[in-house]
Amino acid sequence: MKFTYYGHSCFCVEVKGKKLLFDPFISPNELAASVDIDAIEVDYIFISHGHEDHVADCVRIAKRTGALVICNWEIYQWLMKQGLDNIHPMNTGGGKTFDFGKVKCVTAQHSSSLPDGSYGGNPMGFVVMGQKNFYYSGDTALTLDMQLIPQGSPIAFSILPIGDNFTMGMEDAVRAAHMISCHTVIGVHYNTFSHIVIDTEKVQQYFERNGLELKLPGIGETIEL
Ligand code: NI
Ligand code: MN
Secondary structure (H helix, E strand, O other): OEEEEOOOOOEEEEEOOEEEEEOOOOOOOHHHOOOOHHHOOOOEEEOOOOOHHHHOOHHHHHHHHOOEEEEEHHHHHHHHHOOOOOEEEEOOOOEEEEOOEEEEEEEOOOOOEOOOOOEOOOOEEEEEEOOOOEEEOOOOOOOHHHHHOOOOOOOOEEEEEOOOOOOOOHHHHHHHHHHOOOOEEEEEOOOOOHHHOOOHHHHHHHHHHOOOEEEOOOOOOEEEO
16 A cells, blocks of 8 residues: 655555545645645545644635535534535544545544635544555544454554654553554654654654554655555
């Protein structure tokens, strides 16, 4: 499965030939200046929560591509007001089968206001079960609820925040990976802002010492999973 990183918590995973883009935040991200946002092809856009650093380019990309946006009920209503109509609302605990596989919305422990201050509902993570199962936690603290995630569907890889300050840092991300029995982690939500700058070498070593593989693809890089 192809995984392309677009910086911060934005990435695209190809599942059964469909391109799934998560938390588009590219044009405001100076580190992602090399990414041509208007050349990104996408079939689905997932929004984990309402914060600017996860929704910034959603409308722009959805309008150009006609991608179906998957998000919670409150963000669905907000995106309708921004002129989008190709949106599928879900909420925590809910599952739905699409043409690439099944999506389950899971708990994330965070907050979720929208850029204009509107209420953004509850933040969510996603488990995607199409080819290899994967879990994107969204912005979250470590939570015992993560124990529920692999039941019935082992997780081949997970995408977890490692930048600390607003979300899990390396210690809690390692504990999360162990909790969901997942050996391969792609780290996101780091180095974009001064509050979340990390020593990537130290974090890599910490994962390695704990028996896990941490992948940190460069911005614009595609890796095979
Ligand atoms: Ni956030
Ligand atoms: Mn964030």
